[in-house]
Amino acid sequence: MNDVLDKLKIAYNTWNPSVGNKAIVSENNQKLPDDVLEVIVIPHSHNDPGWKKTYQQYYEDQTRQILSLIVEKLHEYPDMTFIWVESCFLDTWWANQTADTQQKFRSLVKSGRLEITSGMWVAPDEASPHYFALLDQMIEGHYWVKKNLGVVPESSLNFDQFGYSTTMPYLVKKAGLKNVLIKRIHRAVKELFGSENKLNFHWRQLWDPDGKDDIFAHVDTYEWMSISDSCGPNREICNKLDFLNERDLPMADAPKAPAPPGARVNAGSRNMHAFTQMLVEQFRLKNANYKYKVMMLPHGGDFRYDTPFEWDKQYRNLKRFMKYVNDNTKLYNVKMRFGTLKDYFYEIERQNMKYDIKYPTVTGDFFTYTENTEYWTGYFTTRQFDKRLGREVLESLRAAEMFTSLAFTCDIPSDVRKEMIAGLVIARKNLGIFQHHDAITGTSQEHVAKDYEELLTIAFSKTQRSNVTKNSA
Numbered sequence: 001m002n003d004v005l006d007k008l009k010i011a012y013n014t015w016n017p018s019v020g021n022k023a024i025v026s027e028n029n030q031k032l033p034d035d036v037l038e039v040i041v042i043p044h045s046h047n048d049p050g051w052k053k054t055y056q057q058y059y060e061d062q063t064r065q066i067l068s069l070i071v072e073k074l075h076e077y078p079d080m081t082f083i084w085v086e087s088c089f090l091d092t093w094w095a096n097q098t099a100d101t102q103q104k105f106r107s108l109v110k111s112g113r114l115e116i117t118s119g120m121w122v123a124p125d126e127a128s129p130h131y132f133a134l135l136d137q138m139i140e141g142h143y144w145v146k147k148n149l150g151v152v153p154e155s156s157l158n159f160d161q162f163g164y165s166t167t168m169p170y171l172v173k174k175a176g177l178k179n180v181l182i183k184r185i186h187r188a189v190k191e192l193f194g195s196e197n198k199l200n201f202h203w204r205q206l207w208d209p210d211g212k213d214d215i216f217a218h219v220d221t222y223e224w225m226s227i228s229d230s231c232g233p234n235r236e237i238c239n240k241l242d243f244l245n246e247r248d249l250p251m252a253d254a255p256k257a258p259a260p261p262g263a264r265v266n267a268g269s270r271n272m273h274a275f276t277q278m279l280v281e282q283f284r285l286k287n288a289n290y291k292y293k294v295m296m297l298p299h300g301g302d303f304r305y306d307t308p309f310e311w312d313k314q315y316r317n318l319k320r321f322m323k324y325v326n327d328n329t330k331l332y333n334v335k336m337r338f339g340t341l342k343d344y345f346y347e348i349e350r351q352n353m354k355y356d357i358k359y360p361t362v363t364g365d366f367f368t369y370t371e372n373t374e375y376w377t378g379y380f381t382t383r384q385f386d387k388r389l390g391r392e393v394l395e396s397l398r399a400a401e402m403f404t405s406l407a408f409t410c411d412i413p414s415d416v417r418k419e420m421i422a423g424l425v426i427a428r429k430n431l432g433i434f435q436h437h438d439a440i441t442g443t444s445q446e447h448v449a450k451d452y453e454e455l456l457t458i459a460f461s462k463t464q465r466s467n468v469t470k471n472s473a
Ligand SMILES: [Zn+2]
Pocket: 046, 047, 048, 160, 437, 438
């Protein structure tokens, strides 16, 4: 990355961010046979454990419904898929579900239609936390996923972190994950990587010349995780796929080919052709950044899919659109289907084998992040009291864990053991939430920051109590 940063040419003044994303098209794109472009639609919902609302407020107001609707709607729509990231919300929701609902959720995960991506306690910031706190929240999350759902996450989805450290891919590789997806990196780096066809690479550690800890990395094009930035560079066109805010697509059967000029055709069908042409052009611009003929179309955003109305409207219209495209594959040279992040990486791997595609190696991190013309450096040092408190809790937790392990070699009554473990679990979970990318960063609102302080204070008192309990045991 040092070499890359040295040769960056940044020309923000030539570009107006309100217009949308720049089309990054590589001139060096490997020429593949004119195969059909496969577009994988990945419905998702980004749930911050605190930002404008507290963790609990988000859970009560939206996340609880989203998780319940995943179970209800994926059973109603048997070809639909979904992905989920944050284990902390799963834990809170799970405790309030019947055994039947839990089993339904588990079966969706087992079937592959619901993928737990990352599976950590939160989607952590990667600049401010101590590495051990990152590891601890990862263990807590992965342990939860394994224990309750019986799976190990395969891909790491990092849509919203403000830059990416080189330590995190190392930790996730050691945890058994195979791929990482990142998104929010320096705009000029993304444009440069796009122009050089490097938006996929093997992410390597500096001390590892042989690449034994390499992990396959995917940089998602464009700036935001919302539907506006999902299909191609033009936000206005991509937003036409956000059917929550758009009119329903026509139901009429699609014609097999566009009508000749002047022909009398069903107005709805004709609109479908124009609609599809417009979107397929965006798909091709996005896919031109990559070396293969598969494209992910993330479909969601912050706390999306939180009402039955949204699920029904998005599904109904995505199905109509996909059916039209698939009925006319010869015309558009595109196929579409629902899928998960794992499906996307599987297809990339398949095409890598088929076309013998090679990727470059990259070492280093992706700091500092820029959005529009702003450098996101302020959060490294804001809310210093909270950052310090988080370190104090981490230190105390580590000591409590070690003393507890030692104490358990002695004869301790089972009720005392249970109490000690329960205290440590609460401390780990609260400290885990604090690693979230709007918590330790200080980017949440004031009342939310206060809530994090309370969670950390509870965590601290639990670890101290655990130490005292040990001493008296
Ligand atoms: Zn977020």
